[in-house]
Amino acid sequence: MRVLLSTYGTRGDVEPLAALAVRLRELGVEVRMCVPPDDEFARRLAGLGVDPVPVGPPVRDVARGTAMPSAAELARYRTALLDTQFGIYPAALDGCDALVAAGLAQIAARSVAEAAGVRYVYASYAAVHLPSPHHAPPPRPGWPEPETTDNRTRWELDARNVNAQFAEALNGHRTSLGLPPVDDVRDHVLTDRPWLAADPVLGPWPKTPGLDVTQTGTWSLPDERPLPEDLLTFLDAGAPPVYVGFGSARPAQDVARGVIEALRAQGQRALVSRGWADLGLIDDRDDCFALGEVNQQRLFGRVAAVVHHGGAGTTATAARAGVPQVVVAGQVSDNPYWAGRVAALDIGAALDGPAPGAESLSVALKTALAPATRARAKALGDEIRTDGAAVAAKLLVDSLR
DSSP states (O other), X not given: OEEEEEEOSSHHHHHHHHHHHHHHHHTTOEEEEEEOOOHHHHHHHHHHTOEEEEOSSOHHHHHOSSSOOOHHHHHHHHHHHHHHHHHHHHHHHTTOSEEEEESTTOTTHHXXXXXXXXXXXXXXXXXXXXXXXXXXXXXXXXXXXXXXXXXXXXXXXXXXXXXXXXXXXXXXXXXXXXXXXXXXXXXXXHOSSOEEOSOTTTSOOOOOTTOOOEEOOOOOOOOOOOOOHHHHHHHHTSSOOEEEOOTTSOOOTTHHXXXXXXXXXXXXXXXXXXXXXXXXXXXOOTTEEEEOSOOHHHHGGGOSEEEEOOOHHHHHHHHHHTOOEEEEXXXXXXXXHHHHHHHHHTSEEEESSSSOOHHHHHHHHHHHHSHHHXXXXXXXXXXXXXXXXXXXXXXXXXXXX
């Protein structure tokens, strides 16, 4: 049995599928995985024994700089990526029994699977990416935000935007494959039976007519890597610090400085994760420590709180560790959704916008560091147990048998 997995995005998009790949291999399945050609993804998959198939430009090149590309640039980039997918996916899928795609960028995946006559599964990492009147669609870079607050209307406008971007190009490729055209590109990609790779305690699916969603739990792997010695020395030198990191996101200018200053005003130490923005320390005082790639699963159990951008992976890791969170959410993808979930569960605080002021930062940190917040975060962490990748792997294998 052989399966093709496919995604395009940052580490937060790649890691969950890598976890699924490992669980599939444990069940005797051969796995290939389409990912961006960034070196870090190739190394990661090689270390797991998974064959990487590079697709599209490196994500770091697209994410370089502090400004979002223009709407016109994003439109050209999305169309080029679709054409690239149709050029690469058929060969990558050769000999496979199924294709599992994650992310709306996977516009070509279902058509290629359909032409090959193999099973297609769409997976989302957050409920907000699936249409429901219970929430609005996530912000999509380069597309206008509607003025209406009615969720159903916003989803209808979202479908129109997806069609405007992709319908002509997608249906042109489908015609060349001998397939009929599709009227609704977004729902074609999502299917009416998608999987949701998110923890049902942290990010539950609100039951919605028309969608038969299978929620498997978060796809992640246990990380056994030790923490670096210099980091352990810093941790042991005082009270648990507050972790500050924004992963592959573009934080607002000086946001790390603002967080460090707010923490110092409350007598707290800080850990600053460099991330893709290459954040650093603001001075040489010994109450702050800068770190690179690290085992967050092990580290978060030793911090007082986690300040982050609202990525699905960081939110889930902090929640499993039972540690309070402060989400400084960017206005893209599922970041605002996870910020809202942290606030709704009362396990931390969510700040509106990527450039919070000093007063709002101070209040948010006080909320997260309060003993009652930590108690709620720990109680929630004790409820998160499901190995979602193992659940999904068994579901897929059982369906193929």
